[in-house]
Amino acid sequence: MCVLCGASLRDKSDRFLDCCSRFFPCLSDPAQRFALFLRVALVVLHFICLGILFIFDKDLIEKTKQQPWYTAIYLSLFVATLAQYFLTSNSSPGYVLDAMRVVNETDALRRTSMNSKQPASRKNGSVAITVDRNQMGRNPVESNAASWTKLVMDMYPPGTSVRTWTCSYCDVVQPPRAKHCYDCNKCVLQFDHHCVWLGTCIGQGNHFRFWWYICEETALCLWTAIFYISYLKSNISKAWWVDVIMILLLAALFVSIVFLVLLLLFHSYLIMTNQTTYELVRRRRIPYLRGIPERVYPFSKGVCRNLYNFCFARSIFYKMERLPSAQELEEKSRPYTCLDALTCRCCC
Ligand SMILES: [Zn+2]
Ligand SMILES: [Zn+2]
Numbered sequence: 001m002c003v004l005c006g007a008s009l010r011d012k013s014d015r016f017l018d019c020c021s022r023f024f025p026c027l028s029d030p031a032q033r034f035a036l037f038l039r040v041a042l043v044v045l046h047f048i049c050l051g052i053l054f055i056f057d058k059d060l061i062e063k064t065k066q067q068p069w070y071t072a073i074y075l076s077l078f079v080a081t082l083a084q085y086f087l088t089s090n091s092s093p094g095y096v097l098d099a100m101r102v103v104n105e106t107d108a109l110r111r112t113s114m115n116s117k118q119p120a121s122r123k124n125g126s127v128a129i130t131v132d133r134n135q136m137g138r139n140p141v142e143s144n145a146a147s148w149t150k151l152v153m154d155m156y157p158p159g160t161s162v163r164t165w166t167c168s169y170c171d172v173v174q175p176p177r178a179k180h181c182y183d184c185n186k187c188v189l190q191f192d193h194h195c196v197w198l199g200t201c202i203g204q205g206n207h208f209r210f211w212w213y214i215c216e217e218t219a220l221c222l223w224t225a226i227f228y229i230s231y232l233k234s235n236i237s238k239a240w241w242v243d244v245i246m247i248l249l250l251a252a253l254f255v256s257i258v259f260l261v262l263l264l265l266f267h268s269y270l271i272m273t274n275q276t277t278y279e280l281v282r283r284r285r286i287p288y289l290r291g292i293p294e295r296v297y298p299f300s301k302g303v304c305r306n307l308y309n310f311c312f313a314r315s316i317f318y319k320m321e322r323l324p325s326a327q328e329l330e331e332k333s334r335p336y337t338c339l340d341a342l343t344c345r346c347c348c
Helices: 002-023 030-056 058-066 068-089 096-116 140-153 207-233 240-272 277-281 303-311 326-333 338-342
Strands: 121-123 126-128 179-181 186-188 193-195 200-202
Touching: 030 058, 030 068, 030 207, 030 240, 058 068, 058 207, 068 207, 096 140, 096 186, 207 240, 207 303, 240 277, 240 303
Parallel strands: none
Antiparallel strands: 121 126, 179 186, 193 200
16 A cells, blocks of 8 residues: 555656656756755745744844844845856856857857958959868868867967867866866866855866855854844743754854855865865875975966955856976975065065
């Protein structure tokens, strides 16, 4: 009997999922379904924490009436955090294939402008640019792929094999710091990690947004925890089960705050040293980082410039960094002296 009930329930759930998949094709993929479930869970959790506070905390409601600006700032932070969450989760981490497309288009434009300088025929005032296939090169796609490969291979030391850095899944040559993400099934520039909560990769394109999201989430959790503590400390009469709910939510908030503060500090350290989580964790497995001493950050340009690049030098173009030469690495590994501290060597 139980087996029959279980089978019919499974049939019903399968039929429901089929129906959902028909209306929302993205739900047919279990990974996307799980990512959507986590997003909904996170938003619901935010509204539960906020709702319970405004339902039971009479002091907060009184305070809102007397000082509406105070609650308005808190609610603005709440909205901004959720907006930042969705902005980050829907942002591109910077896919290698997209970068290759940009390079190809730029290269094609450059070639076209070079050819336009050649004699062009004029008919009824319009300019007809004649493209000589022999001068353009063989197949344009082939020449574009070659230009991308050349551009990327110039970032590696001479003699590096193209095959070593060709992703077997995307069939594209990876620039330094890029990695294939098995969840997104794409190669990501300056790959940091795949965030399950955001349902996207964190890479060169969205690391800045990710840092801001952690920052806003930490501030929101801290402020909410302060509201919960002041409610529990107040002398107003309340039911025991309300206290239990409040204590449980406060405990969950406390765990979240510890996790978020550590994450914020960790990513701030990565930004200041121009590293990624992947590079830090898998340093010994990445061929070009294997022989470099632990305390040397090969891509760091000094704390100040790393921070400036992270905050302001983000352009619409994909940025790729070449591997430092042996001489540059030697310079970076030179021990710090008192003179270095005085001349701010870490900042230049
Ligand atoms: Zn790949
Ligand atoms: Zn990913």
